Amino acid sequence: MIIGIDVGGTHTDGVLLAGEKSPAGVRHEIIATSKVRTKKDNLMSSILEALDVLLIAAGKTEIRRIVLSTTLAANVIVEEKYDPVGLILIPGPGLNPEHLLIGEENLLLSGYINHRGKEVKGLDREELLQGLDKMRERDIRNLAIVSKFSTRNPGLEEEILEFIREKGYPFENITVGHQLSGRLSFPRRVFTAYFNTAIMAVYRDFVSAVKKALAERNLDTEVYILKCDGGTVSLDRVMMAPIETVNSGPAASIMGTMAMSRVHLTKETAIALDIGGTTTDIGLFINGEPVFMPEGIEINGLPSLIRGLYSLSLPLGGDSRISVVEGRIKIGPERDGPAAAFGGPSPTPTDALLVLGYLQEDPAYEASADLQAARGALAQLAGELDPVGYGSFWQDGEFNLTGFARNIIDLMLDSIVGTIREILARLENKPVYTISELLAGIEINPKVLLAMGGPAKGLSPLLAEKLGYREELVPYAKVANAVGAALARPTLQTTVRVDTAASYLNIVEAGVHRKLKPGERYELEDVEELAITWTRKRAEDEAAAVEITERESFNVIRGFSTLGKIMEVKAQIKPGLISRPEGSEIG
Amino acid sequence: MRKVERLKARNRLGLIFFPAFDWEIDPTHPERQERLLYTRDQVFEEGLLDIEGIIEYKPEIATAEDILRANICVPDVEAVCTTSHLISAGGAIRAAELVLEGEVDKAFAIVRPPGHHAFRVVHGARGFCNINNEAVMVEAIRKKYPDIKIAFVDTDAHHADGTQEIYYHDPNVLNISIHQDGRTLYPGTGFLHELGGPGAFARTLNVPLPPGTTDEGLLYVVEEFILPVLEDFKPDLLINSAGQDNHYSDPLTNMRVSAQGYARMNALLDPDLAILQGGYSIESALPYVNVGIILAMAGLDYSYVREPDYDAGKLKQDRAITEDIQRKVEWLQRIWEERDSIDLEKVFGKLDKFYTRDKDIYYDTDGISETQQEKVRVCPDCPGYILIDSTAVRSYSGRRTRIYAVSIPRLSCDNCHREATEEFEEMLSSHRGRYDYIYLQDLKKDKYIARGPF
Numbered sequence A: 001m002i003i004g005i006d007v008g009g010t011h012t013d014g015v016l017l018a019g020e021k022s023p024a025g026v027r028h029e030i031i032a033t034s035k036v037r038t039k040k041d042n043l044m045s046s047i048l049e050a051l052d053v054l055l056i057a058a059g060k061t062e063i064r065r066i067v068l069s070t071t072l073a074a075n076v077i078v079e080e081k082y083d084p085v086g087l088i089l090i091p092g093p094g095l096n097p098e099h100l101l102i103g104e105e106n107l108l109l110s111g112y113i114n115h116r117g118k119e120v121k122g123l124d125r126e127e128l129l130q131g132l133d134k135m136r137e138r139d140i141r142n143l144a145i146v147s148k149f150s151t152r153n154p155g156l157e158e159e160i161l162e163f164i165r166e167k168g169y170p171f172e173n174i175t176v177g178h179q180l181s182g183r184l185s186f187p188r189r190v191f192t193a194y195f196n197t198a199i200m201a202v203y204r205d206f207v208s209a210v211k212k213a214l215a216e217r218n219l220d221t222e223v224y225i226l227k228c229d230g231g232t233v234s235l236d237r238v239m240m241a242p243i244e245t246v247n248s249g250p251a252a253s254i255m256g257t258m259a260m261s262r263v264h265l266t267k268e269t270a271i272a273l274d275i276g277g278t279t280t281d282i283g284l285f286i287n288g289e290p291v292f293m294p295e296g297i298e299i300n301g302l303p304s305l306i307r308g309l310y311s312l313s314l315p316l317g318g319d320s321r322i323s324v325v326e327g328r329i330k331i332g333p334e335r336d337g338p339a340a341a342f343g344g345p346s347p348t349p350t351d352a353l354l355v356l357g358y359l360q361e362d363p364a365y366e367a368s369a370d371l372q373a374a375r376g377a378l379a380q381l382a383g384e385l386d387p388v389g390y391g392s393f394w395q396d397g398e399f400n401l402t403g404f405a406r407n408i409i410d411l412m413l414d415s416i417v418g419t420i421r422e423i424l425a426r427l428e429n430k431p432v433y434t435i436s437e438l439l440a441g442i443e444i445n446p447k448v449l450l451a452m453g454g455p456a457k458g459l460s461p462l463l464a465e466k467l468g469y470r471e472e473l474v475p476y477a478k479v480a481n482a483v484g485a486a487l488a489r490p491t492l493q494t495t496v497r498v499d500t501a502a503s504y505l506n507i508v509e510a511g512v513h514r515k516l517k518p519g520e521r522y523e524l525e526d527v528e529e530l531a532i533t534w535t536r537k538r539a540e541d542e543a544a545a546v547e548i549t550e551r552e553s554f555n556v557i558r559g560f561s562t563l564g565k566i567m568e569v570k571a572q573i574k575p576g577l578i579s580r581p582e583g584s585e586i587g
Numbered sequence B: 001m002r003k004v005e006r007l008k009a010r011n012r013l014g015l016i017f018f019p020a021f022d023w024e025i026d027p028t029h030p031e032r033q034e035r036l037l038y039t040r041d042q043v044f045e046e047g048l049l050d051i052e053g054i055i056e057y058k059p060e061i062a063t064a065e066d067i068l069r070a071n072i073c074v075p076d077v078e079a080v081c082t083t084s085h086l087i088s089a090g091g092a093i094r095a096a097e098l099v100l101e102g103e104v105d106k107a108f109a110i111v112r113p114p115g116h117h118a119f120r121v122v123h124g125a126r127g128f129c130n131i132n133n134e135a136v137m138v139e140a141i142r143k144k145y146p147d148i149k150i151a152f153v154d155t156d157a158h159h160a161d162g163t164q165e166i167y168y169h170d171p172n173v174l175n176i177s178i179h180q181d182g183r184t185l186y187p188g189t190g191f192l193h194e195l196g197g198p199g200a201f202a203r204t205l206n207v208p209l210p211p212g213t214t215d216e217g218l219l220y221v222v223e224e225f226i227l228p229v230l231e232d233f234k235p236d237l238l239i240n241s242a243g244q245d246n247h248y249s250d251p252l253t254n255m256r257v258s259a260q261g262y263a264r265m266n267a268l269l270d271p272d273l274a275i276l277q278g279g280y281s282i283e284s285a286l287p288y289v290n291v292g293i294i295l296a297m298a299g300l301d302y303s304y305v306r307e308p309d310y311d312a313g314k315l316k317q318d319r320a321i322t323e324d325i326q327r328k329v330e331w332l333q334r335i336w337e338e339r340d341s342i343d344l345e346k347v348f349g350k351l352d353k354f355y356t357r358d359k360d361i362y363y364d365t366d367g368i369s370e371t372q373q374e375k376v377r378v379c380p381d382c383p384g385y386i387l388i389d390s391t392a393v394r395s396y397s398g399r400r401t402r403i404y405a406v407s408i409p410r411l412s413c414d415n416c417h418r419e420a421t422e423e424f425e426e427m428l429s430s431h432r433g434r435y436d437y438i439y440l441q442d443l444k445k446d447k448y449i450a451r452g453p454f
């Protein structure tokens, strides 16, 4: 059996899944769920509480896999619950590095790697020595070392690391920039390295606490952590780049939608909507695959190199407060409490849906909703409305409450539809750099609206109609995140760069950077092969399905002779499910 | 976390970056796939696209009709123009639209191939240019803003001979070109006395710089001459044709300008648009020059942008060069001051109904020799119309093509328009035997006619 636990802001949800072999593959069924309050300052106890409920339900059956989606990294960063981090930067010429100095201590060193990966200027050892001594004096234990173009040549970063070891400096947590990602962007590398170092100490404690807890329960189950790219990483490897697990919530939700719907099987292009109390989260699948954000995610307001699944959160949900501002209707962004129909203080979109009868067949709402309270709360707004713009709501002195409710829902729909269209337009207008791509154009035509969440039942048919999509309600929204975590597969990316003109080979994320041997020849296919092999090797999975995501090849010509080729290939194990739970029969 | 101010561009800058990684003139040509590779790497690694206020846009693809407004293509657009040219021109159009519509404050089109060596009549490729992407842009803009005043400051090391030729008689386009002296570099033109036709005197200004000119000389010209001229002319749109081959590492030229010089020049000029032209030191210059220009245009600190091998000591300008530049600037300043009082007949000789120029144009890229006679109607009410008789000989095949063309500017008066269309009809009916093709480029009526082969 498999366990997935999703630590959310207010609740921690757990789910126990049982696999069953069928001709179509393994299918999973939800056996038990658990829900506990999240204790912000003790996530471990919340996780264990949720876990123990599931372990009881599992009885003696073996637990094969536990996956955690946690807010640990995000909490540590937002609340700055970490020891000071020293930044060592080797920016070389370019942008003024002032805006990058986010370390509690910052050391700028001379030295420069250029865009071809050539070391133009070496380190100044005296400068380095003095800088490191100063960090030691100030009792800095955490360090992030980043040079410009270290993805092209990690030499300077490694030299510093070596120097620190040689001289026995007492740094405990160190991140070197080049292993975080194969992508170019010095500022993102600096910020990512800083945050990675910042959370290392807390994460190490967390990993040992999890291991201890498992031992106490006599479990030797593999434990994985969900990353924000929708993939998992094992507890043993997470310390290599713990920052990848930051903000895994949206990924859990999208992987949950993938698990609970048929989108992965039908390979359709779909918009996923998770309509909650205060927010509506929008995700996107293209041909059944979740889509990555074009750039890395933001961490604490700063851009990073960490890949994340595309997700956009609108401050608009079933419990958003409806108010009238300067005579006009305004929805959200605040939530005052539950809907008026459930004892809340303010009218909400849920109240409007109830008044319109759009939620009536939903037993969850029917039983306890106070329709009179909903009507009353909405009617209270009537007096504040601009009599000109909303004059049509009065007929013979009578206020048309239904018309008003429909107007509120239309506003909400328009806002969601507008955002979806914007997202699609932004992705379609993404710059391309070849003529063939420009001519081919990008067109994203979703066919399906995958909706989940409390108010989804009322809203999604209306949304689907406005968008011209087919509507599909995804069940069990409440545990979808935990299911998504439970069934997510490991993901991994490898960047291989071969420059036969400069005669070197780089396997960026693995930290390999070496001269080509005499007689060593590469064509683009060989580089692709290398990227695939190394991805499997790093994933410790010889059979992993690896796809090439980017490839480019340029002849290097000086004068009239071809000196060689620059080839770069990116390969990945993409996010996916180890299997999917059985659609409507889950119980 | 130490609080730092996130970078924010003082000017909202639109970037149209289209390196056309799948296009080359031929594999070892300077205009090859690799040209903007290192620029992309540098721009990405510096994180410029993450800076608030620097926004990347896709280029448009210009249409054949867009091209026809600027260039008379022989025999037709398809024959002289590939998709890459349509995208390069479309990139320039997009940049101008973004600025004119107020979406951004400034725009920089880093597109290839360049266009400033393409003349109005195009028989093939010269100086790596087939069609004039800047002229295509200007004509696209003038559809919406017919009397807009435009100024080009072309800072490519090669004389902007194509752009000069197209706007030689157009008083609404000020065309300033700074370049390496034509006696020492292709295309061998761009001398002080090339000042525009009788209807647009001093709307063409050339500053030929001696080989070896450094940042000092370039910035001297900008500060002492160009800025005051722009102050007088007051263009609605100022365009920097941002060729980058004045760089000290450029393999095709002999100038010694640095990335700092380029950045500072853009900060001083403060152009609305920059459009990449030449520049073939693709690894040692372009990455740094482009980063410098982007930062300068965005109003950000560019003082840290330096080539890794930059050595200020090595880039000192000779005294003789400084003095040569000073003399030229003085001469040009006098022309500019006297531009409205000068006796045009002293410059151009007796002005009859037509002012005639004979041109020999060599297409280095395609090996074509063209001889051309251009007659412009001298009209007190408008910029006149242009009659072109052009013969091109291909050096490999020896094939000759002779064409006749009538070009009517958008702001021509009704009388000129009638005369010009009658001339076109007359040529078609009575003289077609002499020509392979006859063209009408009627910007006033937005009508483009090609007849032939006869």
Ligand SMILES: [Zn+2]
Binding pocket: B156, B157, B158, B243, B245, B277, B278, B279
């Ligand atoms: Zn040039």
Ligand SMILES: [Zn+2]
Binding pocket: B379, B380, B381, B382, B383, B384, B412, B413, B414, B415, B416, B417
């Ligand atoms: Zn006239």
